[in-house]
Amino acid sequence: MKCEEFQILIEDYADGALAEKASSLVNSHIADCAQCSSFYQELCREQQIYARYQRDIETTPLFVVIDRNPNQPGTSRSQP
Numbered sequence: 157m158k159c160e161e162f163q164i165l166i167e168d169y170a171d172g173a174l175a176e177k178a179s180s181l182v183n184s185h186i187a188d189c190a191q192c193s194s195f196y197q198e199l200c201r202e203q204q205i206y207a208r209y210q211r212d213i214e215t216t217p218l219f220v221v222i223d224r225n226p227n228q229p230g231t232s233r234s235q236p
């Protein structure tokens with residue numbers, strides 16, 4: 157198989173969508189081929205960035221709610 161063909165499989169492999177047999181094929185090729193190995197690592201890095209980005213979107217509304225009520229003078233505490 158050519159590297160181009162492997163790289164199509166590697167995209168599925170990074171998603172965890174590859175069947176066991178095909179993923180072991182990809183796995184052994186990545187071990188041998190520097191080009192496909194770096195291609196796979198690049199994919200993994202993108203996925204991590206994407207996963208972190210999604211988490212940020214999920215947590216953002218909470219921060220917005222907190223930021224909307226900064227310490228307002230005179231409302232929560234009476235003057236001494």
Ligand SMILES: [Zn+2]
Pocket residue numbers: 158159162185189190191192193
């Ligand atoms: Zn290769």
